[in-house]
Amino acid sequence: MxxxxxxxxxxxxxxxxxxxxxxxxxxxxxxxxxxxxxxxRFTGRIAVANNDFLFTSESVSEGHPDKVADQISDSILDAILEQDPTARVAAETLCNTGLVVLAGEITTTANVDYIQVARDTIKRIGYDNTEYGIDYKGCAVLVAYDKQSPDIAQGVDRSSEEVLNQGAGDQGLMFGYACDETPDLMPAPIWYAHRLVQRQSELRKDGRLPWLRPDAKSQVTFRYVDGKPAEVDTVVLSTQHAPDISQAEIHEAVIENIIKPSFPDGLLTPKTKFMINPTGVFVIGGPQGDCGLTGRKIIVDTYGGACPHGGGAFSGKDPSKVDRSAAYAARYVAKNIVAAGLARQCQVQVSYAIGVAEPINITVYTEGTGVIPDEQIARLVRENFDLRPKGIINMLDLLRPIYAKTAAYGHFGRAEPEFSWEASDKVQALKKAA
Structure with missing residues (x-):
C-alpha cells in the first residue's frame, strides 16, 4: 500500500x-x-470452477453427550414456553457419568419440574440402563438457575411506542445459508451426515439392530467437481454398541443397513472408503465416555462448516436471544432466495447491538451464482423481511414450545411442520420484486 x-x-x-x-x-x-x-475465504468452501476438491462435514446422534445436554436445555425451554411464552430463558446443561447439572438464567412465571424434564429427556433418548453410563431413573440432577440480569432485561424489555422495537437480547453476528445441492437446499455433506445418524437411531429404536446404543457420530467427505457434489469420497461412522458383538458383524451391518440406504444411487462408488468404528471398540459412550455440554456442536447444528458461524449456540435460549432467532431468520432468508431462483448459493449475515432493534447490517453474498447483483438482493431482503428481533419472532411464530426437536440432527434442512424458518413462502414476493 x-x-x-x-x-x-x-x-x-x-x-x-x-x-x-x-x-x-x-x-x-x-x-x-x-x-x-x-x-x-470465510464462507468455508472455496468452490473453484473447473477444479475438484474435497469437503467434509460431521453429525452426531441424539445420544452424543453434547446433544443430550442440548436436548435437556431445549426441553426445559419448551416446558417453560408452554406456560409462559414471554419468559426469558438461558438454560445450560452439563451431563457426566450419573450426573446432570442445570444452570443458567431463567425469569418466568411458569412452574416447571426441571428435574423431571431432565429425566424424561434422558429416557426418551434411550439411556435407560445403568450399563450405558447414565440412567434416567437413578442419575443425580442438580439445579442452579438464577434470574436474567436486570441490566440485560432493561435493554430487551424497555417500553417503546412500538412493540416491534424490542431490543436484541445481546450483540452478535449470525449467518444463514442455502444452496441447491440437496432437496432441502442444504450443503450435501452435512445433509447426508445427518441422515446417517438418523438412520442409526431409527434402527436402534425399532429393534432391527438391537445391539446399537444411543451414542453415534458420522462424517461424510464429498468430492466436488466444478463446484458441485459429484460423489462420496469417504464415510466415517462410529456407533456405540453392545459388548458381545464382533467388529466384523458391526462393519457389515452398518454398511448394508445404515450407509447404503442413506444415499441415492450414484453417490457411493467403488472408490468410496468406509471407516466403521475406526478405534475398534465403542462400548463406553454417551455422558460416561465424555462430559456433555450445551452448545458445543454449533457446526453440526448449522451447515457443517459450509459457511461461517457467528459463534453463538442455539439450545436453551428463548427467541429474544438473536443468537438463535436471527440465525433462524437468516436461514429463512437464504432459503427463499435460492428457492426463488435468484442464486444457486446464498449466504446472509446479520448483526445486532444489545438493546437495539434494528440490525446493524444485512449482507448477502451469493458466491457469484446470483442472477442479479448481491446488493440488489440485499435490498429485496430489507423490503420483504422484518429482521428486528420482535419482527423475527412474529414472522416465524417463535414463541411456541418447538425447540426440543431442533436439538438433534440439525436445526436446518428438515421438513418438520414446526420449523417455520424452513418455509419457502416468500418466493413469489421475491420473484415479483426482482
Whole structure:
C-alpha cells in the first residue's frame, strides 16, 4: 500500500489535480478485491470452477453427550414456553457419568419440574440402563438457575411506542445459508451426515439392530467437481454398541443397513472408503465416555462448516436471544432466495447491538451464482423481511414450545411442520420484486 500511495503523491505533483489518481483507483481496487477474498475465504468452501476438491462435514446422534445436554436445555425451554411464552430463558446443561447439572438464567412465571424434564429427556433418548453410563431413573440432577440480569432485561424489555422495537437480547453476528445441492437446499455433506445418524437411531429404536446404543457420530467427505457434489469420497461412522458383538458383524451391518440406504444411487462408488468404528471398540459412550455440554456442536447444528458461524449456540435460549432467532431468520432468508431462483448459493449475515432493534447490517453474498447483483438482493431482503428481533419472532411464530426437536440432527434442512424458518413462502414476493 505504501508504494501505491507514494506513486499517488508523485502523480499528483505531476500536474493532473483535476483527474482521479490512477494509483488511488488501484488502492481501492486492491482493497475491494482483498475484502472480497476474505469474505470468500470465510464462507468455508472455496468452490473453484473447473477444479475438484474435497469437503467434509460431521453429525452426531441424539445420544452424543453434547446433544443430550442440548436436548435437556431445549426441553426445559419448551416446558417453560408452554406456560409462559414471554419468559426469558438461558438454560445450560452439563451431563457426566450419573450426573446432570442445570444452570443458567431463567425469569418466568411458569412452574416447571426441571428435574423431571431432565429425566424424561434422558429416557426418551434411550439411556435407560445403568450399563450405558447414565440412567434416567437413578442419575443425580442438580439445579442452579438464577434470574436474567436486570441490566440485560432493561435493554430487551424497555417500553417503546412500538412493540416491534424490542431490543436484541445481546450483540452478535449470525449467518444463514442455502444452496441447491440437496432437496432441502442444504450443503450435501452435512445433509447426508445427518441422515446417517438418523438412520442409526431409527434402527436402534425399532429393534432391527438391537445391539446399537444411543451414542453415534458420522462424517461424510464429498468430492466436488466444478463446484458441485459429484460423489462420496469417504464415510466415517462410529456407533456405540453392545459388548458381545464382533467388529466384523458391526462393519457389515452398518454398511448394508445404515450407509447404503442413506444415499441415492450414484453417490457411493467403488472408490468410496468406509471407516466403521475406526478405534475398534465403542462400548463406553454417551455422558460416561465424555462430559456433555450445551452448545458445543454449533457446526453440526448449522451447515457443517459450509459457511461461517457467528459463534453463538442455539439450545436453551428463548427467541429474544438473536443468537438463535436471527440465525433462524437468516436461514429463512437464504432459503427463499435460492428457492426463488435468484442464486444457486446464498449466504446472509446479520448483526445486532444489545438493546437495539434494528440490525446493524444485512449482507448477502451469493458466491457469484446470483442472477442479479448481491446488493440488489440485499435490498429485496430489507423490503420483504422484518429482521428486528420482535419482527423475527412474529414472522416465524417463535414463541411456541418447538425447540426440543431442533436439538438433534440439525436445526436446518428438515421438513418438520414446526420449523417455520424452513418455509419457502416468500418466493413469489421475491420473484415479483426482482
Amino acid at each position: 505504501a508504494v501505491v500511495q507514494t506513486a499517488c503523491k508523485k502523480s499528483a505533483k505531476a500536474s493532473r489535480p483535476d483527474h482521479r489518481c490512477k494509483a488511488t483507483s488501484e488502492v481501492q481496487r486492491v482493497s475491494f478485491n482483498l475484502h472480497a477474498g476474505i469474505f470468500r
